[in-house]
Amino acid sequence: MALKDKRILLGVTGGIAAYKAAELIRDFVRRQASVKVIMTKNAREFVMPLTLQTLSGNPVYTDMFSLDRPNEIIHISLADYADIIIVAPATANVIGKLAAGLADDLLTTVILATKSPVLICPAMNSNMLDNPAVKENIARLVKRDFHFMDPEWGELACKVEGRGRLPEISEIADEADAILTVKDFAGERVLVTAGPTREPFDPVRYITNYSSGKMGYALARCARNRGAKVVLISGPTALEKPRGVEFIAVSSALQMRDAVMSELETATVVIKAAAVADYRPSTISEKKIKKKAGGLAIELQRNPDIIAEVGREKGSRILVGFAMESHDLIENATEKMQQKNMDLIVANDVTQAGAGFQTDTNIVKILDCKGGIEDCPLMDKMMVADRILDKVRQIRMEGMPSRGPSNPSKRMRRK
Numbered sequence: 001m002a003l004k005d006k007r008i009l010l011g012v013t014g015g016i017a018a019y020k021a022a023e024l025i026r027d028f029v030r031r032q033a034s035v036k037v038i039m040t041k042n043a044r045e046f047v048m049p050l051t052l053q054t055l056s057g058n059p060v061y062t063d064m065f066s067l068d069r070p071n072e073i074i075h076i077s078l079a080d081y082a083d084i085i086i087v088a089p090a091t092a093n094v095i096g097k098l099a100a101g102l103a104d105d106l107l108t109t110v111i112l113a114t115k116s117p118v119l120i121c122p123a124m125n126s127n128m129l130d131n132p133a134v135k136e137n138i139a140r141l142v143k144r145d146f147h148f149m150d151p152e153w154g155e156l157a158c159k160v161e162g163r164g165r166l167p168e169i170s171e172i173a174d175e176a177d178a179i180l181t182v183k184d185f186a187g188e189r190v191l192v193t194a195g196p197t198r199e200p201f202d203p204v205r206y207i208t209n210y211s212s213g214k215m216g217y218a219l220a221r222c223a224r225n226r227g228a229k230v231v232l233i234s235g236p237t238a239l240e241k242p243r244g245v246e247f248i249a250v251s252s253a254l255q256m257r258d259a260v261m262s263e264l265e266t267a268t269v270v271i272k273a274a275a276v277a278d279y280r281p282s283t284i285s286e287k288k289i290k291k292k293a294g295g296l297a298i299e300l301q302r303n304p305d306i307i308a309e310v311g312r313e314k315g316s317r318i319l320v321g322f323a324m325e326s327h328d329l330i331e332n333a334t335e336k337m338q339q340k341n342m343d344l345i346v347a348n349d350v351t352q353a354g355a356g357f358q359t360d361t362n363i364v365k366i367l368d369c370k371g372g373i374e375d376c377p378l379m380d381k382m383m384v385a386d387r388i389l390d391k392v393r394q395i396r397m398e399g400m401p402s403r404g405p406s407n408p409s410k411r412m413r414r415k
């Protein structure tokens with residue numbers, strides 16, 4: 001995760017979304033970045049500096065001409081401090097000033113003085129956003145290598161539906177992460193599966209599991225940040241689609257299988273984090289099954305083993321599977337890796353607190369097909385994802401052979 005130990009300077013300007021700066025700071029701190037904040041005069045009409053100071057653990061800067069720091073030229077020291085400057089929310093006014101090269105307050109002066117990347121996150125009424133003056137200003141700044149995030153669609157503060165909302169907090173933090181991340185996955189096409197599958201037995205009921213999709217989505221976001229083209233095939237989840245990834249929504253294991261096999265041709269790395277149901281009801285009743293006296297037996301049949309099929313067609317792709325175990329973690333995971341021709345398997349023990357389903361964290365062991373085991377203690381799923389991708393990268397660099405090809409000529413095929 002590129003934001004760890006990085007110094008972020010957050011510029012907050014005077015729009016209603018200024019209150020979201022508080023959540024943004026919390027996200028940066030959670031990612032172990034250090035944060036300093038500059039608030040414009042108008043931003044202080046919306047949020048108290050004390051709130052942002054408490055959350056960042058650093059002074060909030062508001063004034064060009066403070067008498068508090070006699071030995072510091074504040075706009076230069078803040079410009080030098082920042083590994084990245086993020087303006088969120090950015091009003092039409094501040095975008096206009098930056099485009100014109102004006103420096104009439106601390107934030108605009110610091111941005112003129114910095115050599116670090118600047119990420120601008122506009123948030124405003126959709127008519128303002130569509131105004132030719134604002135569009136022109138944004139285009140000028142993009143030409144000068146400023147980074148921009150498109151605002152989102154939704155209900156705006158003025159109660160109209162339109163484009164202009166500040167992007168999701170985690171997306172802004174991800175974008176900053178991506179800007180600072182080395183693009184060591186450029187040229188890779190990473191196919192990730194995530195979430196549960198749903199196996200229906202009548203029009204209103206299905207069998208599923210507790211997967212939230214968080215682990216798979218973290219992998220997709222992390223691979224995207226590292227420069228890969230990402231295809232995310234997801235079962236039903238409550239998560240936002242990550243920006244900048246190709247997204248394919250599926251429901252059942254059969255649909256997931258078809259989506260994976262049709263995307264396999266162009267994939268160079270396949271990561272199967274989804275919790276696929278091993279069985280599905282043999283028949284699906286067209287009508288809702290009515291309750292009657294006594295029990296109800298539902299006959300199940302095996303679903304295709306998607307990763308085993310990918311393993312047979314693997315070629316030169318790197319194949320990563322997951323193992324969700326409640327006992328004999330290493331033995332069971334090793335057996336799965338060997339039987340299904342995987343290069344890596346990520347074993348999570350679902351009985352451990354903070355591991356497996358639903359949580360933002362995981363505790364895993366990453367096993368490779370040469371017998372290596374890397375222990376990842378309790379950490380955020382984004383960090384786990386980064387560690388998994390580091391191992392994939394290592395295999396790519398070292399050209400680690402995988403064992404037991406079912407068809408050696410297929411394994412030599414290079415995409």
Ligand code: PMT
Pocket residue numbers: 194195210211212213214215216253272273274275276277278303304305306307308320321322323324325336348356357358359
């Ligand atoms: O989604 P979260 O709430 O964040 O939780 C994350 C997770 C626990 C779901 C994830 O970390 C995880 O362990 N995913 C794999 C769960 C699983 O299905 O494990 P398994 O041991 O049953 O399957 C082994 C491998 O075979 C997996 O890569 C699985 O995707 C794949 N598989 C399984 C069955 C099947 N029919 N086809 C498959 O491809």
